[in-house]
Amino acid sequence: GAGVSQSPSNKVTEKGKDVELRCDPISGHTALYWYRQSLGQGLEFLIYFQGNSAPDKSGLPSDRFSAERTGGSVSTLTIQRTQQEDSAVYLCASSLEQGAGQPQHFGDGTRLSIL
Amino acid sequence: GNSVTQMEGPVTLSEEAFLTINCTYTATGYPSLFWYVQYPGEGLQLLLKATKADDKGSNKGFEATYRKETTSFHLEKGSVQVSDSAVYFCALGSNTGKLIFGQGTTLQVKP
Numbered sequence: 001g002a003g004v005s006q007s008p009s010n011k012v013t014e015k016g017k018d019v020e021l022r023c024d025p026i027s028g029h030t031a032l033y034w035y036r037q038s039l040g041q042g043l044e045f046l047i048y049f050q051g052n053s054a055p056d057k058s059g060l061p062s063d064r065f066s067a068e069r070t071g072g073s074v075s076t077l078t079i080q081r082t083q084q085e086d087s088a089v090y091l092c093a094s095s096l097e098q099g100a101g102q103p104q105h106f107g108d109g110t111r112l113s114i115l
Numbered sequence: 116g117n118s119v120t121q122m123e124g125p126v127t128l129s130e131e132a133f134l135t136i137n138c139t140y141t142a143t144g145y146p147s148l149f150w151y152v153q154y155p156g157e158g159l160q161l162l163l164k165a166t167k168a169d170d171k172g173s174n175k176g177f178e179a180t181y182r183k184e185t186t187s188f189h190l191e192k193g194s195v196q197v198s199d200s201a202v203y204f205c206a207l208g209s210n211t212g213k214l215i216f217g218q219g220t221t222l223q224v225k226p
Contacts, residue, residue, distance in 0.1 A: 031212055043204065043216035056211055091159065093214075100147040100208040101166040106159040 025094030121217035138205035
């Protein structure tokens with residue numbers, strides 16, 4: 001049943017550690033998006049992929065954040081040297097194609113807590 | 116830049132009441148507009164969309180009309196149910212598909 005799958009669903013880690021968040025999009029979806037949902041900032045765009053390329057990384061908050069996508073499928077969002085302000089729910093979405101009218105299908109998110 | 120503004124919540128209604136959640140946008144070009152819903156404990160789901168001016172999106176009794184002249188995309192439902200209690204997000208889709216969200220409006224429907 002192949003919706004967007006994200007793992008882990010919850011992650012608690014200490015400040016300063018690195019974390020990796022994984023997203024498995026719907027099979028055949030070429031576009032993949034990462035967003036962050038936090039109490040103070042609402043839902044914010046981070047980065048998107050068309051295939052394995054990331055034409056827009058403008059939402060990444062700092063150079064501690066990076067993401068990659070391989071094989072036009074799975075994507076990993078990495079946060080290095082985590083800070084408390086990184087605590088949020090990280091959402092991944094995919095769509096069949098890139099474009100303004102394309103509906104995005106969201107995963108359930110990874111809830112990241114930095115102690 | 117592009118932005119979306121939603122009415123502040125929470126909105127509390129009795130069952131069978133009429134619902135309006137206001138959404139206005141600022142954008143260059145001709146964006147697509149969406150309403151997403153997040154039910155308690157669940158992920159974001161697309162509720163409806165409209166891709167050009169005067170289009171009406173509808174789903175599950177909800178409707179919204181893309182009004183270019185007032186830059187609005189207000190969500191309406193004639194008779195809400197307890198099961199409609201959720202957080203509703205208005206969003207604007209840019210050419211790349213990137214979504215810009217409003218701050219979300221919490222709806223609570225009481226029996």
